[in-house]
Amino acid sequence: MADPSLYTYTSPLKGWRGGEPLSDEKITEGPDAKSYVNPTPTTRSSTYASFADPITNGTRAGFDVHIYFMQSVPYEVTFATELWERIRREFPELRIYRVWDRPLGPHPIAMFEVNLHTPEQFGAFVPWLVINRGPLSALVHPNTGDDVRDHTQRATWMGQPIPLAVGFLREILQKQEAEKAGSKASGES
Template sequence: MFTVPASGCSAALAHLNTSDISEDGKSLVNPVSKTRSQAYEHFVEPIDNGRRGGFDVHIYYLQTSPSETKFAAELHERIRREFPELRIYKLFDRPIGPHPLAMFEVNVFSPAQFGAFIPWLVINRGPLSALIHPNTGDDVRDHTQRATWMGQALPLQVGVLRGLVEENGNGNGS
């Protein structure tokens, strides 16, 4: 079910003494590489590098809370202006699909966009929770085992998600 982490590494790893300490006295010495990882330029397989986008970011707000609703609307607008290259969907004013609260979704298409947007969101999301998940074609696994949360994790309606997957005949749901 899981890929062996060392399967993509070179034979040079076998000769690396993993206990060598850097000059700071704390961190380990890493092997020297002539090339950067391709993960800086493209999402790793099986993450979608195409039109769908590599990652979805669902930003949740409590629709019965005027202050959270206002904050979500302001954050939504700020993201649209600060990150116009990202795809952003409308504010949903109630739970939809497997999502337990009102939310909006942002799609990220490259590691560079991910690296810029996610740290920005860490600082600017305020009281809102966010679900970050890859798009690999396995929607149930992407929304559960492969998901990362900012703020409080919310219980997704995984049964609803499984039903959508069965209904659509594939894993490309929400």
């Protein structure tokens, strides 16, 4: 995980200040008892239709889901390959990559990846995976263009977190920055 003090955070109330005061009234009966009475909605949040900025809304998925398994444990290998097939059959609209039987990039053990492009896909797939992932761990992270932060501070884990090789991501970023600086120095745009 990342040290939260490495990052800055915009106030959650940015753009929402100055509204009517919220009521302290609580619902007293029924399944919503003890919850607060909220303002009557006038419009739905835009995040029902597209991911919140700065999460990608385009050809690169808004969220990646990495599903990990121990490649040396036959039961986990079998479970992972069966889960991979089930996801492809039940969620054919999702982009799913091959099952890697070894570490790849910052991922220190075997895994496969599923991409989620819409809040609707996220809302359907993530709860399904909570129930169906069995003994496997899964990393759910947004794609905002900040790969290190996305894989650490903004990451959500199901099951046991797997320590990622975050240094690998930092090396890629440094290489990209050096290439950009070299291009600018040579007069390329």
